[in-house]
Amino acid sequence: MHTLRPFAAALLLCGAILVALTAQQQTPVEQPAASGATSANAIPADERSPRNANYEIDARLDEDAKTIDGKATIRWRNITDDATTELQFHLYWNAWRDAESTWLRERRIAGLYEPPPPDAWSSMDIKSLRVRDASGGMRDLTKEMRFIAPDDGNVRDRTVMSVPLGRRVEPNEGVEIVMEWTAKIPRPFARTGWIGDYYFIAQWFPKLGVLESDGWNTHQFHAATEFFSDFGVYDVRLTVPRRFVIGASGRQTARTDNADGTTTHRYQQEDIHDFAWTASPDFLDQTQRFEHPTLPAVDVRLLLLPEHRGQADRYFAAVNAVLKRYGEWFGAYPYGHITIIDPAFQSESDGMEYPTLVTGRARWLALKTTQLPESTTAHEVGHQWWYAMVATNEFEHAWMDEGFNTYATARVMAEAMNPNRIESRYFGGFVPWSFRDIPVTRIDNDRLAAFRLNSEADAQWTPTYQYWPATASIISYNKTALWMHTLERRHGWPTVQRIMSTYFERWKFKHPTPSDFFDIVREVTGHGHYWFFDEVYRSSNTFDYGVQEFRSERIDDKTFRTAVVVRRYGEATFPVDVVTTFENGEQIKETWDGQERRAIYQYERPVKGATVQVDPDRVLLLDVAYTNNSRTLTPSSGKASLKWSLAWMVWLQDLMLTYGFFV
């Protein structure tokens, strides 16, 4: 008997395990994610966001129907000083419901419209909306929902929904909303959608607008804008076919394999204001850990497509470069993890930022000497500071995140990613060629070339959603990067770094406005720079200083009179140096306030003048024509033009021979 006891016990134990396993198969049990991670928050309590828009979402992807069915429990708190009687939601995917949405109308007006194929359209339909009332019961407000168009009155636009509550929600009072919806996933539109079995899902759930002191700030979805929402805690369960690898905002805290062949992935994150996710069976899941002596460690997860397998190190290098430099310059990245998505070809999901998740951009044929995937990846990771944490209103002030980030990314690229070269792509854009003689400079990454062509497109203070869609990015990204870099050249990097770090520390997890930034410039530099912001922010004037005349003539045996006329060709003003150099090397530097149309300087010297330069240190990077900023009495234009016309002639001869194929 004694010998049988252990055997019987083992049998019983095996049986119990079997029963337990069977039971587990029948009733899915949530398992901690493989990483064993929890949603432990590294953000100190006193630095946390208001967490007033909290979402618990359960969503299921139907791969065949290309739909998402979702249920969200939203706990929202009124953090303004005024009561409200309604709620407003963004239903972004209705922008591609039909061609009459504001988004598509604006694209048409701007000449950016191509009729989408029939299966491209999307929609977001709310099936039910209930709000918990004072008694604790749920009140059905589904029939109360109505679409509004606060920006343009377009009655066909369904991207903003208003729900009257029938009662007042007082300051600091909360509301619990339970919504169910079905969303039809678009073929890629504005960085979201599906292509093949790759999904990038952004702006996919009904999202509350932002209640401000003067009411709801819930803009329609416009062709030239991105997004704006309040911070909160996100707890999202995504159910997808098991073969998919998932990436999402936040950290995965659980994973459940369901009996129907699907898997439910749970992601949680505090202090974020949006949630995006992606799914593909092809992702290669790679991780690295960013470590730094003074900054918190960050787990970097890269979901890489097989055709870009060789570019993993380049992705990680870009992420690390930004985590290090932005961390040192502006403030630490506090979330402890970030997910980088290598987007699929034609998914249009490349180069986009979401809290703790960004998409890069890579090409199958990628040269080591050029900037992809580094530049896009660096830019999007940088958005964790300027967008994800310092959460400006992208409908109204997109320049505050896109522009600041373009400026800072250019700094990172110049410091960490050099040398790299200009690239052209041939044969349908598939075949790259880099020019070893043409390095990419910081000014190139400030995007001066495109700005030059559209410098007057819009005044920056115009709300972004009213920018001309075709040139909106130039005013938001390029112009801001150039004026920030101009500030840096005028005041030095330490001052600008102090401005930006102060701005970051003060406004992270908040929604600053332009005046908040200008106040910090005044606080740090000691003066308001009103004249500067009048030019670069409040006007669309163009900067263009140049040399109008430069002469040096003998007036007697011992003296030459050198005359310099410098001119303000543009409407915008900026103080500039004017440096005249004489044949003996002597230099005279004048400081011109740049206000009048021209300034005239005359010098009498024993030698002739040699050169004159306006803004020789190129402080004013917004000057759209720098070639006219200098003049020499011994020009090299003959040599330069001969050299380049000979090179061009060879190109032309080659072109002739290429077409000579036909005879």
Place this chain on the structure above:
Amino acid sequence: MRTFSAPGIAATVFVLTFLLALPLAIMMRDALASHLGGSLAAETAASGINYDWWQEFTAQATGLGSTFTPGIIGFATVLDNISGLLDARARVATLAAALMLYLVGWAFLSGGILDRYARQRPIRAHGFFAASGVYGFRFLRLAVVAGLVYWWLFAYVHPWLFDTQFEKLTRGMNAERTAFLVRAIFYLLFSAILFAVNLVVDYTKVRIVVEDRRSALGAVGAAMRFIRNHPRQVIALYGLNGLTFLGLMALWALVAPGTGGAGLSMWAGFVLAQFYIIARLLMKLQFIASQIALFQANLAHATYVSAPVPAWPDSPAAEAIGPTPQSA
């Protein structure tokens, strides 16, 4: 051998290529010089690359000036031009006119070139140009037919293939390499069609000259018969010439000069580039000569029949007496 035994022909087509490009290059130089003016930007543009100035120039440039892109540097020229052709890139009017002139020039000279290579003995300049004149009008008629075919290919087949079909086949693709593979296949397909048309046009010209055919359309039929009867030889020869072209491109990719200064290195680079242009011209001439040789070697009756009046050298005595009988 036929090519190298007639260096004058190579010299003539080189002069054509050079002289047609020269006035446009002078226009480009003037535009560049005008934009640079007395600016110090010219110094860096002369000693290396001033990309900032370059971008500023192209931002305001129109017409010919808009073609001043980094694609003019080194081997990028080849990629830029072949890619431009295969992607049916539109050309600015001035360039299109120059290209048309160049093609007309080649069409005119082709008669003399083919005549010389078919005859395999010197015909001197006036014989060459006489043959060019004789066949020029026939080639012009052929050019109309060939031009219509090429126009149809680029106006209809190209967009159907590279826009409609490419879009249709790749719209669901989420892997770039697969899409590139499709595009590469389309390039091969479209190139194969171009090569086929080109082959027919080539042998049509050969038959017009070697058999003194007056009817361009009749010669087209004859060329197609020849190709149909000798497909392996014709295609092998075309392929061999194609491979030689690729070999030259590979060599040029290795040695193509980048951007030097404005002094000796500029001229050295230009001279080297002219050698490359000459090499490409020689290759084209060799292509023509080899097709004639193949034709003459394969068609029993294809002895040279057009037989213009031989031009004998004048003796010093005859010159002293007066006009020669031929010119009387």
